[in-house]
């Protein structure tokens with residue numbers, strides 16, 4: 001067992017609920033691996049308490065936090081400084097507490113791209129079709145654009161896809177009903193909806209129109225092998241799973257809080273997947 005000293009560095013994940021989060025497992029595995037005097041805690045915080053609890057944790061000596069549903073926008077509002085991706089998303093998933101105040105970052109897009117690259121996929125290999133128009137779709141769209149890809153959004157609620165495309169020009173919008181017939185025009189398909197996640201409805205996505213080099217990425221990671229990924233593999237298409245994105249998006253936060261840049265490898269994947 002790792003024993004903490006009186007000067008241990010502290011970080012954690014705050015959300016409501018937070019019990020399902022795999023982040024404590026991930027960060028504590030890295031802390032163990034690097035022999036760091038520190039801990040990463042699950043911190044369930046109600047919506048109405050968020051704006052008072054977070055500055056108090058900063059004052060109590062925490063190095064920073066990850067932020068998950070439903071606090072990503074509220075966290076943005078608390079920041080003295082935010083990075084470009086957080087500004088574009090209007091949401092942060094990583095807080096770093098500094099002497100100058102609270103810094104906010106959005107590392108979802110970084111995590112998505114790092115996971116693609118780890119699978120040998122070039123983000124700018126061709127146009128990308130993103131299913132969804134929520135927070136994750138926004139972060140991924142912005143990151144793919146920054147990497148040089150053309151992007152299009154399609155979403156059940158078309159107004160949200162249109163608003164997102166307007167915020168990220170020259171992104172295009174496709175009708176939700178046209179998502180399957182348009183596939184041949186794309187090099188990358190990303191499921192950034194919650195469809196296919198355990199306890200949610202399935203994603204209906206016909207892959208018969210896909211070209212042979214289509215890469216199919218799902219950011220849902222519970223189950224690890226979603227029906228979309230299984231269908232892609234069955235057709236001989238390259239499939240990129242969502243857990244890798246979760247692992248990679250955690251790297252910048254860990255580095256900022258604990259001073260070591262950790263590695264995403266098979267051992268860490270197995271620990272967090274189990």
Ligand SMILES: NC(=O)c1ccc[n+]([C@@H]2O[C@H](COP(=O)([O-])OP(=O)(O)OC[C@H]3O[C@@H](n4cnc5c(N)ncnc54)[C@H](OP(=O)(O)O)[C@@H]3O)[C@@H](O)[C@H]2O)c1
Pocket residue numbers: 108111131132133134135136137155156157160192193194195197201219220221242243245246247249
């Ligand atoms: N792998 C990772 O590291 C990672 C990181 C972030 C998020 N995620 C996962 O990504 C998913 C989306 O997260 P988010 O934060 O973007 O959520 P969000 O802001 O709530 O967006 C949810 C999206 O799913 C769509 N959707 C929900 N139910 C639907 C249905 N029945 N039919 C069609 N579309 C439906 C919504 O469409 P409408 O606009 O029409 O409601 C919206 O586009 C979640 O499952 C989350 O766990 C994974």
